[in-house]
Amino acid sequence: MKKHTLLLFKNRRPGECVFLEEYRRQGGYTALAKALKQMDPAAVRDAVKASGLRGRGGAGFPTGVKWSFFPSEQPGQKYLVCNGDEMEPGTYKDRQLLEADPHQLVEGMILAAYAMQIPTGFIFIRYAYRQAMHNLERAIAEAAQAGLLGQNILGSGFSFDLHVHGSAGRYILGEETALLNGLEGKRANPRSKPPFPAVRGLFDKPTTVNNVETLANIPHIIQGGADWFAGLAYTEKGAGTKLYGLSGHLERTECHELPIGITLGDLITEYGGGVWKGRAFKACLPGGASTPFLTAEHLAVPLDYEALEQVGSRLGTGGVTVFDDHTCMVAATLNLNRFFARESCGWCTPCRDGLPMVSWLLEKIEKGQGNMDDLDMLRGQVRNINGRSFCALATGAMGPVESLLRLFEEELVDHIRRGRCPLAN
Amino acid sequence: MAPELLSPQKLEEFRKRVTRLEHPRELVIDVLRAIQEEYGWVPDEGVVLTASLLGLSPLQVEEIATFYDKIFRQPVGRRVIHVCDSICCWSRGSEGIVRHLQDRLGIALGETTADGAFTLLPTCCLGACGQAPAMMIGFTLYGHLDAQKIDAILAAERTGGTP
Ligand SMILES: Cc1cc2nc3c(=O)[nH]c(=O)nc-3n(C[C@H](O)[C@H](O)[C@H](O)COP(=O)(O)O)c2cc1C
Ligand code: SF4
Ligand code: FES
Numbered sequence A: 001m002k003k004h005t006l007l008l009f010k011n012r013r014p015g016e017c018v019f020l021e022e023y024r025r026q027g028g029y030t031a032l033a034k035a036l037k038q039m040d041p042a043a044v045r046d047a048v049k050a051s052g053l054r055g056r057g058g059a060g061f062p063t064g065v066k067w068s069f070f071p072s073e074q075p076g077q078k079y080l081v082c083n084g085d086e087m088e089p090g091t092y093k094d095r096q097l098l099e100a101d102p103h104q105l106v107e108g109m110i111l112a113a114y115a116m117q118i119p120t121g122f123i124f125i126r127y128a129y130r131q132a133m134h135n136l137e138r139a140i141a142e143a144a145q146a147g148l149l150g151q152n153i154l155g156s157g158f159s160f161d162l163h164v165h166g167s168a169g170r171y172i173l174g175e176e177t178a179l180l181n182g183l184e185g186k187r188a189n190p191r192s193k194p195p196f197p198a199v200r201g202l203f204d205k206p207t208t209v210n211n212v213e214t215l216a217n218i219p220h221i222i223q224g225g226a227d228w229f230a231g232l233a234y235t236e237k238g239a240g241t242k243l244y245g246l247s248g249h250l251e252r253t254e255c256h257e258l259p260i261g262i263t264l265g266d267l268i269t270e271y272g273g274g275v276w277k278g279r280a281f282k283a284c285l286p287g288g289a290s291t292p293f294l295t296a297e298h299l300a301v302p303l304d305y306e307a308l309e310q311v312g313s314r315l316g317t318g319g320v321t322v323f324d325d326h327t328c329m330v331a332a333t334l335n336l337n338r339f340f341a342r343e344s345c346g347w348c349t350p351c352r353d354g355l356p357m358v359s360w361l362l363e364k365i366e367k368g369q370g371n372m373d374d375l376d377m378l379r380g381q382v383r384n385i386n387g388r389s390f391c392a393l394a395t396g397a398m399g400p401v402e403s404l405l406r407l408f409e410e411e412l413v414d415h416i417r418r419g420r421c422p423l424a425n
Numbered sequence B: 001m002a003p004e005l006l007s008p009q010k011l012e013e014f015r016k017r018v019t020r021l022e023h024p025r026e027l028v029i030d031v032l033r034a035i036q037e038e039y040g041w042v043p044d045e046g047v048v049l050t051a052s053l054l055g056l057s058p059l060q061v062e063e064i065a066t067f068y069d070k071i072f073r074q075p076v077g078r079r080v081i082h083v084c085d086s087i088c089c090w091s092r093g094s095e096g097i098v099r100h101l102q103d104r105l106g107i108a109l110g111e112t113t114a115d116g117a118f119t120l121l122p123t124c125c126l127g128a129c130g131q132a133p134a135m136m137i138g139f140t141l142y143g144h145l146d147a148q149k150i151d152a153i154l155a156a157e158r159t160g161g162t163p
Helices: A020-025 A030-038 A041-051 A063-068 A092-099 A103-116 A130-145 A176-183 A212-224 A226-231 A264-271 A305-310 A329-343 A350-367 A371-383 A392-407 A409-418 B008-020 B024-039 B044-054 B058-065 B087-091 B094-105 B147-159
Strands: A079-084 A122-124 A160-166 A208-213 A241-248 A255-259 A281-285 A319-324 B078-083 B118-123 B135-137 B141-142
Touching: A020 A103, A020 A130, A030 A103, A030 A212, A041 A063, A041 A103, A041 A212, A041 A226, A041 A281, A041 A392, A063 A103, A063 A208, A079 A103, A079 A176, A079 A212, A092 A103, A092 A130, A092 A212, A103 A122, A103 A160, A103 A208, A103 A212, A103 A255, A122 A130, A122 A176, A122 A281, A122 A409, A208 A212, A208 B078, A212 A226, A226 B135, A241 A264, A255 A264, A264 A281, A264 A319, A281 A329, A281 B008, A329 A350, A329 A392, A329 A409, A329 B087, A350 A392, A350 A409, A371 A392, A371 A409, A392 A409, B008 B024, B008 B044, B024 B044, B024 B058, B044 B058, B044 B087, B078 B094, B087 B094, B094 B118, B118 B147
Parallel strands: A079 A122, A079 A208, A122 A160, A241 A319, B078 B118
Antiparallel strands: A241 A255, A281 A319, B078 B135, B135 B141
16 A cells, blocks of 8 residues: 555644644644745635645535635625534544544634635634643734734734633534534524635625545645645545544444545554454445445545545545444444434424434334335435535435435345344344 | 532622513523533523523423423432543544443443533534543543543542543
8 A cells, every 4th residue: 555644644643632732843834834934825825726626524525616706806895714623423533533633623613714814713612622722722812912913913914813602512513604604603504505615705795614534634734745645545546645534343343534535445444453253344425414325335445525525425524334244234324313403403394304214114114114105215315405504414315314215225125125124033 | 518509699690680681581592501510410400591581481481491401300419420432432442432331430421420520411513522431520621531531530520620
């Protein structure tokens, strides 16, 4: 295997957190100094665009393109919001990053704010992440003390204030417009788009929302250059590294920083220690709970945005959950769907009423009480929910269900024919 | 002594912050969380207090308080156990973990033990998927759970220590 470079986990040590002194000793904040002294905001935006960085929050939208839609030149209040909600089951990378090296996010946000000429930033962080929140509060205080945050940063004339906002738990707050409502202290239903947040976002002002990992990559891009960053990936179209969080039926379930485009098989054998208990690989979710399943025929697929779309799935958040050959895929999909049904904000009918219906059908089949018509009903629900929900929660929920029908139809039929779960003991 | 909704210092701190903010409403979760940390849960008076601090109606606060599953609008035990039932924990035996917790505590999900020590609630992913199965008690995260480990944790949490 090719040797790879660590950026985001460069300073990670078990049970430790790097703060200002050590971060600077490892080269931290030199990218900020470089940008403020040698680059104008447009040059920072161009570098990010040229790097090919894609958003690490799940949707994978090119970060530089998103920033180029932002009215950077418009004077007045604008906001930068970091999405640290991270409630997609299987996803725990942002926590790992914040618990190990919070200054990377702080530096990345100052750079992003400079690039888009934004005076105020918020880091939105989920309820359960108390340690990460403390680390960030300390990092922000240290940066402010050192003149890296606040008024006239490093004598450049640029000013930026950064605040941490603790949430109280609900998956929907990760959806960027629901998050903005949540930050404003309103009920966190998503907002209709357009207008997009870049036009009318937090408190009706232009706003950019980016994921923790996305923003933490910015200092490295500025430091190493766009071409170098793009070249870190194993695939032509990929760019940079990715935090892949392993979970499920593996011998080792840890989070690793690896080049974009490592194959699923290599990730599982080299880093996950293989499927646990000497069992065989049956399926996995490649990028969190809302990504369609992959099977053993996909082990050679490189984990990047394009390749996964070609095989009908998504890279999502890069949280890889593996299932062994003792797993009932109907039961697994039922568990996933129940999560989405419970987390529905209830705003729109396809989601509020459709997801419980899907759970009901899957439960019926899993218990051996289903019939062939239920499969058609299930297909109908997928068709009706997919793309028709107000936000992407319900559409995302259909990812696993659609792939269950596509890849594991035999297993569904087997449940119905036998009148029981063939894998239950 | 009955617990206060908010200590005088906290109350003063929020009053000050409100005057500095253009949109005081953004503090609603902070105030609700602070009340919960001091009082254990958010009673009606807490909703009214939050509303008056931030210049909102109690109904505006209520629709937020009831949206989040980590804000409690009913009394809970001294320790709230959030046990994860999402996919990674499920794949590594969370159903058995939940059963064991129910057996040991003698309560069903959503209930509080008779001595008021524990409330048991299911939760979505805790971001501890690599340590599955996992649970959180208060803000303390416990991973790689099995029956034995749970017994030790419960015993320690009951007496206020850590295992
Ligand atoms: C239901 C739902 C939940 C989401 N949860 C998160 C999350 O926890 N963290 C995150 O960064 N993005 C999440 N997203 C994606 C965000 O809406 C948004 O695309 C992202 O924060 C943009 O950042 P990026 O461009 O850097 O990826 C979620 C989207 C949906 C529809
Ligand atoms: S899809 Fe679900 S979560 Fe999204 S707006 Fe509709 S009800 Fe709410
Ligand atoms: S699925 Fe249980 S902690 Fe993530």
